[in-house]
Amino acid sequence: MKSSLDIYRETFFLEPVVILGRRMLPLTLGHAVMLDRMGIGKIAEPEDLLMAVLICSMPVETFERKAESRLFGLWISWWSDRAWRRWLRDPESFARSLKLFGEYLDEQTSCPDYEVVGRTEEIQGGTPRVQQLRALLISKLNYSPETVMRTSFTQAHWDYYAYLESEMAIRVINGRNGETHAARFAQADALRDEMLRKAREQFSGKENGG
Numbered sequence: 001m002k003s004s005l006d007i008y009r010e011t012f013f014l015e016p017v018v019i020l021g022r023r024m025l026p027l028t029l030g031h032a033v034m035l036d037r038m039g040i041g042k043i044a045e046p047e048d049l050l051m052a053v054l055i056c057s058m059p060v061e062t063f064e065r066k067a068e069s070r071l072f073g074l075w076i077s078w079w080s081d082r083a084w085r086r087w088l089r090d091p092e093s094f095a096r097s098l099k100l101f102g103e104y105l106d107e108q109t110s111c112p113d114y115e116v117v118g119r120t121e122e123i124q125g126g127t128p129r130v131q132q133l134r135a136l137l138i139s140k141l142n143y144s145p146e147t148v149m150r151t152s153f154t155q156a157h158w159d160y161y162a163y164l165e166s167e168m169a170i171r172v173i174n175g176r177n178g179e180t181h182a183a184r185f186a187q188a189d190a191l192r193d194e195m196l197r198k199a200r201e202q203f204s205g206k207e208n209g210g
Contacts, residue, residue, distance in 0.1 A: 003174045004112035017104045019097055020050075020083050022057035027108035029137075029156045030060035030149030032130045049098055050083055051076075056104075060149055111157045113175040117168055133160055 017024040025031075034055050035041075040048050054076075055063055066072055087094045133156060137143040141159055143151065164170045 004172050014107050017100065019053050019057075019100050019104065020086065022053055024053075024056050024104050025058065027056060027105065027153045028060065028149065029130065029134060029151050029153055031056050032153055033134065033149065034060055034063060036128050036130055043098065043101065046083075046087070046094060047080075049094075049101060050080055052101060053097075054079065109153055111154060112161070112172050114161060114164075114170045114172045117171055133157070136160060136163070 014026070035052060038051060038055070040052050040055075043049050043052055066075060069075075134148055137148050137151070137156060137159065138145060140163055148156070161170065161172055165172060
């Protein structure tokens, strides 16, 4: 089991990742918020993977500007067509891309485990977790609305944990947080064959004009 210090140090030495020809940026809180806004939770469909790769391969402000452009739809169509052609030539590349993106998120969201102090269980609120995190960083730790969106996902969580520990609300312990984002955003290995089968059916339908 890794110590919390080892997990912290590893976040500074991550290898660059390229998916579908696009270099992924270090995941920021802004990327996580944008994925949430776009309704991308668990990635199981090619369309979700394409959008997630686009979002995470550029600064959030750049994606927002493109989304507001009248040419946004054409840009998405052009990008999607390139990816589909790649997958048609090599259908198994979809499963590889999906696995690689899951690993990218897993690395970029590696946070230590913790236990709640003074309560037997955590309170589950109705707002998305990334929004709760953003609100606390701004209200309690003096982040600005602009800089908080450019903060790396892991650094935001370390600041969050440090604040909660100083308030004696949690205690950081060894080991990774149990629910990794790879599990949230990508299917488990046991489901990969089923996803590949479904993807092949979709690719075959497109190739045949369906």
